[in-house]
Amino acid sequence: MVKLFCDNEFCIYQKQGKCILESVHLDIQGNCADCIYVRIKEDTLNHLKDKLLNHL
Secondary structure (H helix, E strand, O other), X not given: OOOOEOOOOOXXXXXXXXXXXXXXXXXXXXXXXXXXXXXXXXXXXXXXXXXXXXXX
């Protein structure tokens, strides 16, 4: 089975840079139609952004 590379770290099907699905469906623009995004609470996201900005 061929694994597709995937850079979308927010998709639940992406693991270590590859798609874990056996097959995917692409829309007319070539975007994955099977992608499901991880939901991150806004306060958690803001906390992580601030933490990274302070590190930089």
